[in-house]
Structure formats: C-alpha cells, structure tokens
Amino acid sequence: MQLKTNNAMLLDKIDKPTLLLDKNKCLTNIRSMVQRAASAGVHLRPHFKTHQSKEIGRWFRGFGVDRIAVSSLRMAAYFASDQWTDITVAVPVNLREIGLIRELAGKIRLQLTAESLASLQFLEKNLNEPVEIMIEIDPGYHRTGLESHQTDTLDAMIGFMETSSFLRFKGLLSHAGHSYHANSPAAIMDIHHQSTDLFQQLVDRYQHRFPDMTASLGDTPTCSTAHHFPGATEIRPGNFVFYDLTQHHIGSCSKSQIAVAMACPVIASYSSRNQIVVYGGGVHFSKDRYTLPDGKTSFGEMVFLQADGTWQLPDTPIQVVSLSQEHGVIQADAQLLQQLQVGDLVGILPIHSCMTADCMKGYLGLDGQPIEMCKIYEW
Amino acid sequence: MQLKTNNAMLLDKIDKPTLLLDKNKCLTNIRSMVQRAASAGVHLRPHFKTHQSKEIGRWFRGFGVDRIAVSSLRMAAYFASDQWTDITVAVPVNLREIGLIRELAGKIRLQLTAESLASLQFLEKNLNEPVEIMIEIDPGYHRTGLESHQTDTLDAMIGFMETSSFLRFKGLLSHAGHSYHANSPAAIMDIHHQSTDLFQQLVDRYQHRFPDMTASLGDTPTCSTAHHFPGATEIRPGNFVFYDLTQHHIGSCSKSQIAVAMACPVIASYSSRNQIVVYGGGVHFSKDRYTLPDGKTSFGEMVFLQADGTWQLPDTPIQVVSLSQEHGVIQADAQLLQQLQVGDLVGILPIHSCMTADCMKGYLGLDGQPIEMCKIYEW
Numbered sequence: 001m002q003l004k005t006n007n008a009m010l011l012d013k014i015d016k017p018t019l020l021l022d023k024n025k026c027l028t029n030i031r032s033m034v035q036r037a038a039s040a041g042v043h044l045r046p047h048f049k050t051h052q053s054k055e056i057g058r059w060f061r062g063f064g065v066d067r068i069a070v071s072s073l074r075m076a077a078y079f080a081s082d083q084w085t086d087i088t089v090a091v092p093v094n095l096r097e098i099g100l101i102r103e104l105a106g107k108i109r110l111q112l113t114a115e116s117l118a119s120l121q122f123l124e125k126n127l128n129e130p131v132e133i134m135i136e137i138d139p140g141y142h143r144t145g146l147e148s149h150q151t152d153t154l155d156a157m158i159g160f161m162e163t164s165s166f167l168r169f170k171g172l173l174s175h176a177g178h179s180y181h182a183n184s185p186a187a188i189m190d191i192h193h194q195s196t197d198l199f200q201q202l203v204d205r206y207q208h209r210f211p212d213m214t215a216s217l218g219d220t221p222t223c224s225t226a227h228h229f230p231g232a233t234e235i236r237p238g239n240f241v242f243y244d245l246t247q248h249h250i251g252s253c254s255k256s257q258i259a260v261a262m263a264c265p266v267i268a269s270y271s272s273r274n275q276i277v278v279y280g281g282g283v284h285f286s287k288d289r290y291t292l293p294d295g296k297t298s299f300g301e302m303v304f305l306q307a308d309g310t311w312q313l314p315d316t317p318i319q320v321v322s323l324s325q326e327h328g329v330i331q332a333d334a335q336l337l338q339q340l341q342v343g344d345l346v347g348i349l350p351i352h353s354c355m356t357a358d359c360m361k362g363y364l365g366l367d368g369q370p371i372e373m374c375k376i377y378e379w
Numbered sequence: 380m381q382l383k384t385n386n387a388m389l390l391d392k393i394d395k396p397t398l399l400l401d402k403n404k405c406l407t408n409i410r411s412m413v414q415r416a417a418s419a420g421v422h423l424r425p426h427f428k429t430h431q432s433k434e435i436g437r438w439f440r441g442f443g444v445d446r447i448a449v450s451s452l453r454m455a456a457y458f459a460s461d462q463w464t465d466i467t468v469a470v471p472v473n474l475r476e477i478g479l480i481r482e483l484a485g486k487i488r489l490q491l492t493a494e495s496l497a498s499l500q501f502l503e504k505n506l507n508e509p510v511e512i513m514i515e516i517d518p519g520y521h522r523t524g525l526e527s528h529q530t531d532t533l534d535a536m537i538g539f540m541e542t543s544s545f546l547r548f549k550g551l552l553s554h555a556g557h558s559y560h561a562n563s564p565a566a567i568m569d570i571h572h573q574s575t576d577l578f579q580q581l582v583d584r585y586q587h588r589f590p591d592m593t594a595s596l597g598d599t600p601t602c603s604t605a606h607h608f609p610g611a612t613e614i615r616p617g618n619f620v621f622y623d624l625t626q627h628h629i630g631s632c633s634k635s636q637i638a639v640a641m642a643c644p645v646i647a648s649y650s651s652r653n654q655i656v657v658y659g660g661g662v663h664f665s666k667d668r669y670t671l672p673d674g675k676t677s678f679g680e681m682v683f684l685q686a687d688g689t690w691q692l693p694d695t696p697i698q699v700v701s702l703s704q705e706h707g708v709i710q711a712d713a714q715l716l717q718q719l720q721v722g723d724l725v726g727i728l729p730i731h732s733c734m735t736a737d738c739m740k741g742y743l744g745l746d747g748q749p750i751e752m753c754k755i756y757e758w
Contacts, residue, residue, distance in 0.1 A: 015475040016453070049704055071705045072658075074395070091705055092646040094658045095722040096394040115647060119721055143706060144647050144656055177703065267471040268494060268523050277523055279451075279473045283737045287666040324556065325428055325733055326450045326470055327522060342498055343474040354704055358662045359738070 010309045010368050011263065011345050017280040018263045019356065020309050020347065021242075021363040021371055025259035027059060029240050033223065034063045042229050045069050045088060045216065047238025050354045052374040053363070054082040056241065069216075069236045073097045073104065078374040080108045087111065088134060088216070090173060090236065092144050093119055098126045105129035111170050115146050117156050124164045132170035133161060134216065137202055139195030141177040148198045151205065158206070171214030171233070172206070174199055179221035185251045192222040200231035224252035244353035245301060249290055260363070261303055261311050261347040262356065264328060266340055274332050276340055280348060281326040286355035292319070299323045302330050303347040309366035311347040320348055389688045389747050390642065390724050396659040397642045398735065399688050399726065400742035400750055404638035405620060406438060412602065412619050413442045421608050424448050424467060424595065426617025429733045431753040432742070433461040435620065448595075448615045452476045452483065457753040459487045466490065467513060467595070469552060469615065471523050472498055477505045484508035490549050494525050496535050503543045511549035512540060513595065516581055518574030520556040527577045530584065537585070550593030550612070551585070553578050558600035564630045571601040579610035603631035623732035624680060628669055639742070640682055640690050640726035641735065643707060645719055653711050655719055659727060660705040665734035671698070678702045681709050682726040688745035690726040699727055 030046075037044035046060055049071035057068070057079060067086040070076045076087045077100060088111040093101070101123070104110045111132040114120055120133065135157055138145035146153055161169040176195040182188040196217070203215045218235030224247070229235055242260045243253040264280030289297050300320035303311040318336065322329045328348065332340075340346065350356035357363070363371040409425075416423035425439055428450035436447070436458060446465040449455045455466045456479060467490040472480070480502070483489045490511040493499055499512065514536055517524030525532055540548040555574040561567045575596070582594045597614030603626070608614055621639045622632040643659030668676050679699035682690040697715065701708045707727065711719075719725065729735035736742070742750040 015478070016451075016473070072395075091658070092656065092721075094395070094644050094646055096644045096724075099394070116721060122722070142652065143701075143703065143708065147651065265473050265475045267473050272526065273521065277471065279470070282665060282667070282734050286661060287668075287734065288661070289666075322522075324522065325737075329522065342471075342495060343501065345475075355661050355666065358704075 009307050014263050017284040018364050019360040020261050020263050022259050033240050040229050042232050043234035045234045045236050047236050050238040051241050055371050073100045074376045095122050105131045120160050127166040130166045132168045134170050134173040137172050137174040139174040139176045173216040179219050182250050185225050188221045188225045192226045196230045203231040221250050221252040242353040245349050245351050258349050260353050261349050263345050266342050266344045271337055276330040276332050278328045280328040282323045286359050288352035288355050300348040305347045388686050393642050396663040397743050398739040399640050399642050401638050408619050419608050421611050422613035424613045424615050426615050429617040430620050434750050452479045453755045474501050484510045499539050506545040509545045511547045513549050513552040516551050516553040518553040518555045552595040558598050561629050564604050567600045567604045571605045575609045582610040600629050600631040621732040624728050624730050637728050639732050640728050642724050645721050645723045650716055655709040655711050657707045659707040661702045665738050667731035667734050679727040684726045
C-alpha cells in the first residue's frame, strides 16, 4: 500500500471518484473558440449544458462572452441567477414549464426555441411578458426542427409573431448533431457544408425582412474544424470547453486538450487477465462508449495522474473495457499491473464529458477547490 | 394543446422528466423476494444500490428485513443514519476511505469485501474498531473476486484474520453478474448452477472450521428464477425492487412488474418520420441500451400514463430509438402521432432502473409525494 493519508498534496485528499478540472486547459479551449468566432465575424453563444457551472460561466465572461445557450429552462434559471441576461434555451420549448417561462421572461432576454404554430399560440395565450423566438431548422440531423422545405410553416409562424403581443421573431437556429457521426475533419467539413448551405437558403429568404435576425448554428465538431460559418451570425458549441475522447475520435481535438479527467481509486488488480478494477463506474461516467478500430468497446482511457493533479497520456492507449454501477475495468499490461497497487489513484479521460459532468454534479480544480455545478434534479 | 395547468391531478403537476414509482408494484416485488428467500431457507440481504432511498429501505424493514448490501461506503453511511445496523459493502474495499471505514466500524456491524492479503494488512494497521470481512469469490463473471482455485490466498487471508485484532472472517461473497448476458430462464439457470457449484466447493472447504460463516450470492436474474441456492446462507439481489426492461429482456420479470417509469413531456412530433421527441434524455435515463431482435437499439419503451400516474403497456412495443443529453426520440406510428400532442406526458420504462434512479436522485410516488434518495456526489 502506498497510501499517504497524512500528506496534504491534492491527490492524497481524494478518496472517491472525483472529476478533476484543469482550468488552464479549459481557459485555452475557451480562448481558442472566442478567437475563432471573432475571426469568422460571428458572435459566440457558448452552450453551457456541458459544464453547467456558474464559476466556469464566469471564466467565459472574462473573455467578453455576454450571451449563452442552455438545454433546459431550469438551467436558464440557474444562470439567470448569476447575471446572465441573454439566454437561448436551445431545445423545443417545454410548454408544461409555462410558469418558469413567465418568471424568466420578466427577468432576462429569453429566447425560446419553437418549431410549430401550435406552440406559439399556446405561448401567446399564456405569457404576460415578451419572449424572443428562435425557429429551429433541421439541417439533416433529423432530431428536431422544421425541415428546410417547410417554408409554409415558417411563414405562418413568423406571420403569427408579427401580430402577436408577446412573441418576437428573433431568428433561426439549427444543430448539425450528425457531425458526431463523422470520423475525420474532412467528414466534419462535408456535414458543415451541407448544413450551412441549407441554412443559408433559409436565412436568405428572411434576412431582407429581418435584417437584424440571428442565425445560430454550430456544434463542437464543426466549430472546432471550420473557419467560416456562411449564413450564421452566431455559433453555439458547448462541449469544447472540456472536449473528450469522442471529440478526439471524431477529429475535433487532441487528447491533450481534454480538460477533465476522473480520479479513480484502484480497488483490485488481476495479473491472470491483466486487468485493474477501479472505483468509478456508470454512475460516475454515464454509459457512453464507442467502438475501437479492433471492434472492442471503450468506456474511457486511463491516464497517469501527477502529484499536482495534472495528467500524462500513456504511450499506448489503455482502455476502460467495461463499466458497471460503481466498477470500471481497465485492460492493462504486466508492467502497469506491477506499477499500480490497490489504493493508488489513476485518471480516466471520459468518452462524453457532458454526460460525465452531469453525473458528477461538481468538479475539483487542481488548486484543490471544488467547482460548483447546477443541480437540477434536487427534490 | 391539451395542457390542464389548473387541474390538481398528479400528472398535471409534472412539468419535467420525473421518475414515477408505483409503490404497489414495488411492494409486490419485495414481498415476492422475501417469500422466495424464506422458502429457500436463506436470509435476504437486499442490495440497496438500486433504490438508494431511506424510505424504500423502510418498506423492506416492514417485511422483517434487517440486513442490507450497498455498493459504496458513503451509501453505507447514508443507510446507517436510518437505523440499518448490519451492512455489507459488496465491492472490494476502497482503502482510501479509511476515515469513513473507521467511523462506520464504531457505529454498525460493518462487512467489508476483500480479496487480497495486502488490503487486510492495511485495514488491520489502520483500524481501531472491529470490522467483518467477506472474501469475494469470482464465480466466472471475471469482474472482481478471487478465482476458485486460489485457495492458497484464501487460506492466507483467513489465517491472517485469525490472529488479527480488528478483522473477523465473516464469510464468502460472490456475484454472478454474467447472468445479465443470459436471454432466457434456462440460460440464467445454467449460470446459476455453474456458479453455485464453484461456490459450494469453497464453502465446503471452510464451513467445518467456521460453522456460522455467511455464504452470500445472488443477483436479480438468478434470484428471480432459481428456487434453491446450494451453499448459500443469504441472497443479495437488488434490481428486483423495481426491475426494468433489461430484466424483462433476460427473462427475470414481466413488463408489468416494472415499478418505475419516467414521465416525460412531449416537445415535438414529426409525421414525416413518425417520431415523437420528449424532454427526457441521457441525463435522466443514463445511456444504457440493448439490441432488439431486429438489430436496432432500444433506450426504453413508451407506456401510456393514466390520470392516477399508473401506466398501461401498448399492444406492440413502442421503442425509444435514441437519447441525447435532454432529448429522447420515440419511434411511433401515424395513430400515436395523432393521439399525442406537444405538451402531453408519456411514460418510458427504463432499460436499467439502477442507473436511471441514480441519474434522477429521487422519485415521485403516485400519491404525489416525493421519495427521497441518497445524494452521494454533493459537493
């Protein structure tokens, strides 16, 4: 046992799965995206669904960011309580939360996402303060949004807003989530071109009538790869704040840009099958995964934690080959088995940092300070 | 829009993804497992990692259950604070939590799981109150535990405890988690027989020296299927309290036994591809899934919610075909699309109720009362 329980170093204080956040990497990721947006002549409206943290939000504010996107009304309320006053809820509006919508509409510049006339009619009837409306366009991902040929519906929705009391047409929004199925920068750019072409046509159709309209697009893969966003006035990536192995797999970041790693205690090791088992499972990482070139499934990759909490990549990837509720199984080799003992800590890079952060509900900075996060599902 | 926001019925109060818990189904599941254990002549030590709730724990106590298993030391502390005094932490002990182990050892009858002499030596050196030790045996699942041929290690561990001041050999523990790879009751029984045979041999080896030793096994698939547990003195299933679609898929329950369903607001519907999108995604369900006979992936199945919060199964399964962070996509048909409108609520049965409960951090009873749950990752 190599436990140094009386040592005051960062790692020695960690006794359970803990999501380490390297602020320097995070700030570099933010700075780089701020610069990319500036060079492309678009606003950056970062999606805060990845980090869900007021403190990390303030790091963005330090770079001049003054508008954000979130994925739920409760997340909007959380950030509204930290002086964010221009917030897009970038998911089709949940009409059942009309009470919270009314509350937020009175406080901030709130943009709701809509894609049907019926939703707009419901909102108009039930609001007493104005809200702005982004109409969602499906760029080929086929999750949500109007298809680009549904211009009749678009016209009807915009027409309805022109005569409504509480709804203001703010612009068009799309999310090319199929960029997550790409596996190279070239494939990402193909999707980017297809989706911006579609989007541009619709923007052209309305921009003469609404010269100040917002045209919002951009996911982390395309925003990390493309330098031009034709038709767009703003980009809306989120995951880039941390990146993760999925983004690396797609080709949108290097592994060294990943800003979070889970510190996990080693609880068992098996020389007969070269496996190490850590305390760190599905309740910590979620169960996102991807298929490796050899057909095996990866749930994460091990890294070596340094005394200051930073981490070092191994020469050859060391995969997390399965996760159960609290256990993670790492496929190691004889040398690693020799090196690591029960009670040691290892780091694991997450497959999907948004999901992992949401599971953990908080971070530990490398200065030893916890970084708070939104806790939406409190009862 | 069919929203009845002024109606006081249960469903009308639900505005976001909410995990409904049907207490009657849950009590039936508990009663049935209590009876099965009694008939088999073994103690029931239910695994509370699934529900993680003091209130649900009290329902078990109402059936005379007086001992439990948990999957982390913090979960043990949570239940110890609600008068549970005999708790097995059924995961190889995390030595970094020695502080919490010391605290719990002074309060309750605590069983730790170990599988190496080094862990025992560390504990002996760092404890000042006695704890009981369960030695984990790998029944062929190959996640954790000593292999059955490692009797030298077993002997050495037991020998060490016989002369130690704070460690008491309590018994053997195994978890046949590979029963989750079964797809029929017959396949479950094959795994059950193989793993109990191995276990029985080891129990036979030690029982003459330790006639009161505990022999603990049993996962939900085998405990829902088998009626005899050769060699065992206690069974330790957990998931059965709620069951889920995975258990149905394996063959350990019917869909009507599943005691939890997520109420999700409909936020969009697409007649062009017969899909409904709900507010309810990976942050609510986790990302567990399984492959359907037709090769497609399921992330859940839709059910029809009744006004009293109970749910009805459709005639033909209606699959959740994808989950992103907050969105769930349901593959419907034209009739269902007609029937459901944006703003309505649907129910979704989870693929894996342990993970879903952990994501949600709480339940809503059908009487409208929230049911509290352990929140381990609070900062």
